[in-house]
Amino acid sequence: MQEAPAVKATPKSRFPKSVPYIIGNEAAERFSFYGMRSILTLFLVNQFFNPNHIDAVNDLANAKANKLHHLFVMVAYALPFVGGMVADWFTGKYKLILYVSMIYCLGHLMLAMFDGGLGGFELGLLVVAIGAGGIKSCVSANVGDQFDATNQDLLSKVYGWFYFSINAGSMISTVAIPWTYDHFGPRWAFGIPGILMALATIIFFSGRKKYVKVPPQGVNRNNLVFITWYALTHAGQRKPGQSMLDVAKGPYDPERVEGVKAVYRVMAVFFFALAFWAVWDQCLSEWTLYAERMNREINLGFTSFTVLPGQLSTVNTVFLLLFIPFFNYIVYPRLDKIGLKTTPLRRLGTGLILTALSFVVIGIIHTSLDHGGKPSIWWQVLAFMILSAAEVLVSITGLEYAYTHSPKSMKSTMTGIWFLVVSFGNLITALVNGLIEDGGWWAHNLKGANYEWFFVIFIVVFILIFLFVAPRLKERNYITDPYIDNQIIADNQ
Known part of the structure; x- marks a missing residue:
């Protein structure tokens, strides 16, 4: 045998x-x-x-x-x-x-x-x-x-x-x-x-x-910058029914042109993340200054200690490590189970609402400080907890959305653009502080806690625009339908 x-x-x-x-x-x-x-x-x-x-x-x-x-x-x-x-x-x-x-x-x-x-x-x-x-x-x-x-x-x-x-x-x-x-x-x-x-x-x-060590590939002209520039400078050659970027098909790879379209669709969603990034980094700057003036004594019963102002941001990391599995394995599945599907756009909108709420808490703290109060540092811990939940809903969802809604050739570009959103958000905050520094209307009206209430209104404006725009945003998921670009190109031929 x-x-x-x-x-x-x-x-x-x-x-x-x-x-x-x-x-x-x-x-x-x-x-x-x-x-x-x-x-x-x-x-x-x-x-x-x-x-x-x-x-x-x-x-x-x-x-x-x-x-x-x-x-x-x-x-x-x-x-x-x-x-x-x-x-x-x-x-x-x-x-x-x-x-x-x-x-x-x-x-x-x-x-x-x-x-x-x-x-x-x-x-x-x-x-x-x-x-x-x-x-x-x-x-x-x-x-x-x-x-x-x-x-x-x-x-x-x-x-x-x-x-x-x-x-x-x-x-x-x-x-x-x-x-x-x-x-x-x-x-x-x-x-x-x-x-x-x-x-x-x-x-x-x-x-x-x-x-x-992956060697450099040389300058690749089939990228966002070159394709966009060509489309803008040849807009007069566009045929009826074509989108602005379609004019670049021919001189550039048609699949890459469709990829650039996907990038701009994702950027429309990223625009609303600006409201989050315009305020998030304040927890490592403005909030530190407020913490210095608060009651930073922590009494846990078995021990007590004083927290230094710069140490408060540590709780953001702690909350993130707790919230990431909590949202992924408990919150999202349970909401999906009862019919409230947690789409990326819904997560983003909810995250913006929580961001505004965290700044309401900081606004209350700052108001108390302006009136000679010395609120407990636990109030800032609460603000960090809310902001950390918002970070899971906005930041992690934004990266996921960028990955799933852009083709393979554009995924690294989308990561770079996401970092640009963080950059522009901080630019907004820097400009506001620069206007306060220069005096005049801004310095007078954003004095004290008015600074926080300004940013609460700023975020709320973004939320209202988001509620109007979100249902009209076109979504194309390249994970569930990886051949979508090939089909679009075939339909256009």
Whole structure:
């Protein structure tokens, strides 16, 4: 009797050897970025804009510090779009991450050295923003480059660890750096994030022989910028019934033109996320200033302690880690089960409402402070809890929407555009603070808690427009219907 051939065991998937270096690098880099931000606004006010703590100039000093902080974030989140293109076209991800990380380290060194001079400190902030923004879009993409067909099943797990490293780095730093600032001063408080960024660079460089390095592809003309420019400059050649971008079909790949259309459809949704990003980063700037004036005594029964102003943002990370599984495994399934389907647009709208509600809480806190009160820090914890829920509904949903509603050729472009939305949101806040700094109508009418009520109204306006526009937005899901572009192109031929 002939024996049946032995069944060959499928080899077990293994993580690439480069993964620990990438995860370690990301944890240290996020420590450096969020650590310096946790004290930035408070330091700017106390060191440069109101060192003598004069009540009469308090609002002006806060506006100056807030403007500078939000301009810093604006630059940091505008550059991932540029960094991604430079890496894809000219340098490759590895070289760009390594070289820009060195610039990043230099920026941190400048912050620690120029803690006594505003001009040098501002230059240091610019250099840090260039470093943080330049590598941002490349680091997460570099993770995916390490995997192939033999271990694709581990990709979701490694991104889970990647996300964990981001939150672990930011959580530790937002506890440690405010404590360092309080006990050892700004030089060490800005110096330690620089040391961690240097460590991040060393970790990344140490894995150089283990990375899969995707070479640059050269300038690809079939992209958003070139196609849009061609369509705008040849609008007169458009045939009846064609969309504005259809005129680019022929000189450019028709499938890529349809991809650019998808990008603009997603950008219509992203517009409403502007309201969220115009206020979110205030929890790391404006809210820190309010926390300094609040009752920060925490009594848990078995122990009590005083929270430092910059440490409050740690609760955002804690709430995020709790809310992400809570929404994904409990809230969304239960609402879907009772017939309230949690579509991305519904999540976004609900997130905007919660964002406005969190600022109502901060407005109440600020009103109390303006009248000489000293509200408990638990009120700000409540505001963080509401804002963290909004972040799950807006930020995570926005990234998911960008991925599912754009074709494969445009997914990296959409990630860069999402970061641009964060950048423009911070630009709005910086402009408002700049108007307050200049005096006149804005300074008079946005004094004290009126600042928060202005942003509540700002968000509510976006919500009302969203309620009108959302039912009219055309949605095309490239995951459930991956061949939609081919069908559109065939119909047009």
